[in-house]
Amino acid sequence: MSVSYQAVGWNAFKKKYDLLLWAGILLYLAIFSAVGLALNPAATAEILLIRATGTAAIFLLHMILCVGPAARLDKRWLPVLYNRRHMGVSMFLLGLIHAVIVVLTYHAGADLNPVLSIFVSDAGSTVGTFPFQAFGFLALVILFLMAATSHDFWLANLTAPVWKTLHMLVYVAYAFLIVHVVFGVLQSETHPGYLALLVVGFVLVTGLHLLSGAREKALDRGRDQDVAEGYVDVCHIDEIEDNRARIVSLSGERVAVFKYEGKISVVSNACQHQNGPLGEGKFVDGCITCPWHGFQYLPETGQSPPPFTEKIPTFNVKLEAGRILVDPVPNPAGTRVEPAVF
Amino acid sequence: MSEEFFIGWQGKAPEAMGRFLRGKTILLLILAALIAGAAAIWQGTIGKAYFEFGKVRDFSGILLNEPVPMLVANQADETSGAAVYYLVNPLKFGFDPEQAEKFHLTNVSLQGSLLYREDGQAMIEVLPDSVTLVEGTAVGAPLGESASLGVQTLRGEIVDSKCYLGLMNPGIGKPHRACAIRCISGGVPPVLLVPNNAGEANYFILVDERGGAVNGAVLDYVALPVEITGEALKIGDRLVLKADPSKYHILE
Numbered sequence: 001m002s003v004s005y006q007a008v009g010w011n012a013f014k015k016k017y018d019l020l021l022w023a024g025i026l027l028y029l030a031i032f033s034a035v036g037l038a039l040n041p042a043a044t045a046e047i048l049l050i051r052a053t054g055t056a057a058i059f060l061l062h063m064i065l066c067v068g069p070a071a072r073l074d075k076r077w078l079p080v081l082y083n084r085r086h087m088g089v090s091m092f093l094l095g096l097i098h099a100v101i102v103v104l105t106y107h108a109g110a111d112l113n114p115v116l117s118i119f120v121s122d123a124g125s126t127v128g129t130f131p132f133q134a135f136g137f138l139a140l141v142i143l144f145l146m147a148a149t150s151h152d153f154w155l156a157n158l159t160a161p162v163w164k165t166l167h168m169l170v171y172v173a174y175a176f177l178i179v180h181v182v183f184g185v186l187q188s189e190t191h192p193g194y195l196a197l198l199v200v201g202f203v204l205v206t207g208l209h210l211l212s213g214a215r216e217k218a219l220d221r222g223r224d225q226d227v228a229e230g231y232v233d234v235c236h237i238d239e240i241e242d243n244r245a246r247i248v249s250l251s252g253e254r255v256a257v258f259k260y261e262g263k264i265s266v267v268s269n270a271c272q273h274q275n276g277p278l279g280e281g282k283f284v285d286g287c288i289t290c291p292w293h294g295f296q297y298l299p300e301t302g303q304s305p306p307p308f309t310e311k312i313p314t315f316n317v318k319l320e321a322g323r324i325l326v327d328p329v330p331n332p333a334g335t336r337v338e339p340a341v342f
Numbered sequence: 343m344s345e346e347f348f349i350g351w352q353g354k355a356p357e358a359m360g361r362f363l364r365g366k367t368i369l370l371l372i373l374a375a376l377i378a379g380a381a382a383i384w385q386g387t388i389g390k391a392y393f394e395f396g397k398v399r400d401f402s403g404i405l406l407n408e409p410v411p412m413l414v415a416n417q418a419d420e421t422s423g424a425a426v427y428y429l430v431n432p433l434k435f436g437f438d439p440e441q442a443e444k445f446h447l448t449n450v451s452l453q454g455s456l457l458y459r460e461d462g463q464a465m466i467e468v469l470p471d472s473v474t475l476v477e478g479t480a481v482g483a484p485l486g487e488s489a490s491l492g493v494q495t496l497r498g499e500i501v502d503s504k505c506y507l508g509l510m511n512p513g514i515g516k517p518h519r520a521c522a523i524r525c526i527s528g529g530v531p532p533v534l535l536v537p538n539n540a541g542e543a544n545y546f547i548l549v550d551e552r553g554g555a556v557n558g559a560v561l562d563y564v565a566l567p568v569e570i571t572g573e574a575l576k577i578g579d580r581l582v583l584k585a586d587p588s589k590y591h592i593l594e
């Protein structure tokens with residue numbers, strides 16, 4: 001982790017981020033309710049709230065899904081990515097409010113257990129009987145698991161790969177929610193604008209993912225060298241900015257080649273925290289600093305400065321006439337490697 | 343000059359990044375406001391139906407058990423303009439069948455909250471145990487004359503009359519289906535809404551061929567496009583459709 005890490009950091013940036021996030025959410029709910037009530041004076045509070053929170057949650061989910069690839073395409077989005085979990089937790093809360101009012105309104109006060117009613121009332125295979133509520137319920141369960149484990153405590157305890165897999169379920173939740181909306185409210189509210197927005201959202205989410213994916217692929221292809229024997233020539237020292245890195249792909253694995261203080265060190269590109277791209281980070285205060293949440297590593301050892309204990313693999317490196325040569329075989333995480341000096 | 347670099351635990355984003363994000367934040371807020379407005383405007387299913395939640399009134403008139411529990415009031419109330427009311431219990435339950443039988447064709451007074459639509463249909467959510475017998479005898483056919491309209495094939499949507507008359511709004515369609523099923527299962531009279539030329543809907547109270555309640559037998563057909571063939575009756579200004587639920591037909 002980082003030298004200047006603050007244990008539970010509620011710094012000015014986070015506060016402003018949350019303030020703006022919730023200002024936006026409340027603005028959305030207020031406008032939806034006010035406009036809805038103005039046009040439909042007979043509308044009831046619970047239906048307006050169900051619809052306002054439901055649509056707001058879907059809107060926020062699109063932002064959550066877009067900010068990752070957006071930040072990969074344009075680094076200026078990174079501050080939004082950092083703290084993305086706050087968006088996720090907020091979205092879960094919106095979904096929870098939506099679900100609780102739905103259960104109280106549509107399912108409670110009847111001759112059946114309200115939660116059971118969610119599953120038995122719509123259980124057919126036609127459009128009109130398709131169990132859209134069950135899909136909404138399952139999506140909420142996924143969002144709950146993600147929100148509940150969003151803290152770094154869980155990241156550390158579940159280990160990064162498990163945590164990462166768990167949080168990839170957001171795409172499953174997204175798919176479930178599309179089913180929930182298309183087979184639910186859109187069967188009744190038939191204005192084409194709703195479907196149009198969903199389609200635009202889907203195109204945006206998949207488009208940004210494909211674009212950022214394609215860009216990384218191109219990077220891999222451009223750099224992937226033949227690793228037949230020994231060291232691989234990755235580039236010239238002048239091709240890397242001071243205190244920055246270049247990401248290259250060696251035998252299919254991305255590594256970050258850092259240039260700092262007249263030295264070259266090579267480490268794995270994947271941050272221990274959430275697999276952030278270390279090669280897009282910077283050399284700050286004597287450490288390689290992850291662009292996502294600022295975890296830090298010493299370039300020679302791949303270890304976080306004490307008292308932190310994160311470790312990433314290092315790679316042997318040497319220079320020949322200004323060209324950087326890297327041994328594609330990784331050293332065990334945390335192994336000290338002499339930097340190449342120029 | 344190397345490009346700016348933001349670290350999450352730093353309190354502030356660098357200058358140019360900050361400017362970029364300010365611009366994008368404003369754009370996103372405008373987008374959120376536009377989508378909220380549009381999504382609210384596009385709603386097309388909220389009807390002109392009302393529930394006087396928490397407001398209890400006194401009603402009096404003749405209580406009927408057929409075709410479904412109703413009250414034919416001595417006078418129309420001013421809010422709904424209606425003088426005939428369906429009777430139901432609170433929450434998702436129909437009027438108590440024992441009470442309906444006991445007070446059938448008697449003069450009663452009762453307390454409850456009004457539900458109504460602007461098309462003149464109304465209902466009372468009766469306060470439990472508030473029905474009391476009043477002096478006087480009931481006339482034979484309080485609703486009015488009954489006339490057969492012959493066998494008809496009608497297409498429409500089965501709704502629970504309570505939600506449609508204002509407990510929920512909208513009280514129709516797919517999102518509300520589970521609720522309608524629960525209400526009808528709990529005894530609320532099921533009604534077939536058949537769109538008419540006036541852009542409104544005719545209400546056909548659903549009963550079986552012998553005039554009995556069909557609640558339990560129609561649950562699978564609720565909130566779906568259905569076609570029902572049966573004998574239609576006009577009792578006063580009420581429409582009733584007598585048909586065997588097992589012969590209902592889903593049009594999906």
Ligand code: FES
Binds near residue numbers: 271272274290293
């Ligand atoms: S600091 Fe979070 S991924 Fe690197």
